[in-house]
Amino acid sequence: MNEIILKAENVCKSFGITKAVCDVSMSFVKGEIHGLIGENGSGKSTFVSMLCGIHSIDSGRFVLNGEELHVKNQVQANDKGVSIIVQEMGTLSGLTVADNIFLGREDKFVRFGIKNTAAMNREAAMLLEKYGFGDINAAAMIDNYNFEDRKLIEIVKATHFGPRIVVVDETTTALSQKGREELYKHMRRIRDEGNTVIFISHNLTEIIEYTDSVSVLRDGKYIDTVKSSEVSEDELKRLMVGREIANKYYRTDYGQPVEGETVLSVRNVSVSGQITDISFELHKGEILGFGGLSECGMHEVGKAIFGASFDRAGTVALANGTKIDSIPCAIKHSIAYASKDRDNESLVLFDSIRDNIVLPSINDLAEKNILKKKKLDKFANEYAKMISVKMTGVDQFVSNLSGGNKQKVVLARWIGKNSDIIVLDSPTRGIDVKVKADIYSLMSELKEKGKSIIMISEEIQELLGMCDRIIIMKNGVISGELARDERLNEEDLIVKMV
């Protein structure tokens, strides 16, 4: 049963001077889950966007069932039997659940120019029931549901009409374990019905477990397709990066207790509706982890330390007693913060790499209040190169960079500022293996220089691998604390999270 259903032939796409997808030819078999992996900026998302009519194709073509695919938008793609579950929010606020599910196919319910809402809601409710999401109300506004439920609704939206190709683009990062199980279940069902799933993910364990074959893209080029049952994670990593990655991914040292002096103490900090009565201390040269479910309040802790919370009670103070109350105050006293929301909070998106790197250090760079362009250029170049940001020059706009490179710019600005306390919220979110490894080794380096790091993360593995201490949060309060130990495993943390 190796009938080829979809073929890409010499597909190319450029954005300006960047070749996002370069002459990619590959085939997808009927009735398989086909993994698609590659580092950030390798062209995975662009490739499937062209397939689904989100981006236009520069040259080359897709052939579906022996017929050239010509689609200009997602509705046309759906009509041809191609649908996608996107990486970010794919449902529209301000509409009901049923409206979202039948977006673009309302005609089905229209008689004499009038939409039969009741019939639409009935059918949506039936579908939700069939998918096992019966507790979602089809007539309710979609805004009443959280990100995860909206993703489940999107699964229904993208698959209820029996498409022959379903693309799942890095959806699992946004889902909890339960949501993931649901998604896997429906991916398998689609395959068993004889259709094809294209599954994009950074999580290689997941890829190997749930796909039948895997294709690798690197720098916009097609590298290889392998059988998932015959490949290991390390082999996949090698294919993605194009060279051997040293096995030293996380820190390997154990058994060094944290004895440094206290550099920051957080006392009874509360933010209404987010966190309650949080107290802890951070030591010199320590990597302190914060773990928990994504709504547990740990992300707010990072903001509170940085003075960025809107309504905070309690105190955040340095060793010498200086209180941190605002962002300018935090920056002045050598605290750095990389937000989980990289594009809005960490980076001035429509501005150059130079301006982004110099902005926090601008007081230090001014001589008698005068800024000199040469000096700013030199500063930006020095740190962008130190962190090896992949760029055409410091004049390049940040909005054009890939996720991993954006994060490198964020790190470059705080390394440039020479901050002593560095708060990293989800530093490796949506970032590929190679840059991840770079970030981990940078963290170790900073630790050795005596800097203190707070790492807030939803990835348990990296907390276990990198942190000297891990604080676990649940429902806005601290629910446990664990010291670095080789014997710790995921279970130990999960027990305290849920």
Add this chain to the structure above:
Amino acid sequence: MTEKTKQTEQNGSLSKVKKVLSAPRFLDLLPLIGLVIIVAVFAVMTDMEIVTAKSINLILSQVFVLMIASTGVFLVMTIGGLDFSQGSILGISSIVISSLSFYSIPLAMVAGILAGALIGAFNGFFHVKFKIPSFIVTICTMYLFRGLCAYMTTNAPVAAVTNITSLNLTWLKVVFTVGVLVIVYCIFTYTKLGASLKAIGAGETAARFSGVRTNLTKFLVFVAAGAITGFAAFLNVIKVGSITATAGNQLETMILIALVLGGMPISGGAKVRFSNIIIGTLVYCVLNNGLVMLGLDTAIQQLIKGTVFLFVVTLTIDKKSLHIIK
């Protein structure tokens, strides 16, 4: 030739045109090229009349107030805002200057600047404190102060002290205008404040997270824009001598059109250039005078100006960053 190759060829040439248009150097030069073209076109159409000393003098006499007031709005637009209250600020400040000119002319000038700054503070307060988009706040203040202007000039125009027009000297106005430009240029290019303005325009939340005091900065920008136009009002008073209800009428749209003609992105941010002010106001005044010299009807003139404005905005707009307008 098959359908498909034709299409790809078209795409190819189109992308080439786009590439040339979006090359950074070319984009920076575009407004200047526009200025040269517009002067050349009018020179031909008016039999070189527009490049005579007399015409140039006339154009310059109109450019001062517009150029100074544009400098303030340039700052507002850099942070991604818009300011429609400039005309009414010019009116109110002109009335204040005229009334006080009987006591002391320097005092009147300072009071005019203060009056402008106060209205700017009013704008800034409502924009920052209540998070109302700036174009809505300033449209409201435009009506509010335009009404006040009309009220204060109901019975008769407000006349300034008669000898004030003796200050209407070209060299003095050049000094004032260049002075404002140089001061604002230095602040914009060489200080932390200038860098902060661009960052706010390009991404306000991130600017706040980078240590920029965004609310304070935004407030100050509106105060500065008001104060600068208050200063422009002084030049207006020494030119006209007495203030009627229509003082500063349409100034806000003139400024907006001038800045966009000068290449200013309407969403502000990192791509603004200080030269936008100078070239834009010159283009606007040449266009304005050229149309008058051609003897066109006022209605036709407006039609042409509207068309040119729409054309330039369509050509230069950056869809990606439009959501930033505050």
